[in-house]
Amino acid sequence: MVASVKKIKRYLILANAVLGIVIVLFVYCLLFTPVRANSDPQASSTKAFSFSNRREPTSLPLSSYAIVHKRNLRKPLFDPKPIKVVKHAPPKPMLTVSLVGTVLEPGFTYAILKNRSGKTKFVDKGEVYEDVKVTEITSNSVTIIFNGETITLHKNDKGGQK
DSSP states (O other): OHHHHHHHHHHHHHHHHHHHHHHHHHHHHHHHSOOOOOSSTTTOSSOOOOGGGOOOOOOOOGGGGHHHHHSOTTSOSSOOOOOOOOOOOOOOOOOOEEEEEEEEETTEEEEEEEETTSOEEEEETTOEETTEEEEEEOSSEEEEEETTEEEEEETTOSSOOO
């Protein structure tokens, strides 16, 4: 039994020696044999590596790096797109008068208009009161022009539009 252990030990040492020699030969072939490029470009899609193809990095003059010192590092790398400001039309002014009543008599016709502060005024057809021009007066309504629009006010309305 002792003899067989010694034989196995010798075989293992011999196998390690052969393996070491194979590894040394393989490394020698990789390092010291020249790499040849294929003459047929379609034969291999990869290019052969060669140390002769390497280029040394070129150094630029220091004036090329002046932009680094001039640039504000806290500023974004690019100018953001300008924000489009949408200008909305100003809101339409509110109607400040309401119809209290109308007076229809032969010879004169008046509309009684009341503003927001509570002041009332008798207004005839064609008169302007609080930016409101009266165009027509009937028994229970008044047609006015306010801010370029024709509006009809009724006796029940409190500044409402129809």
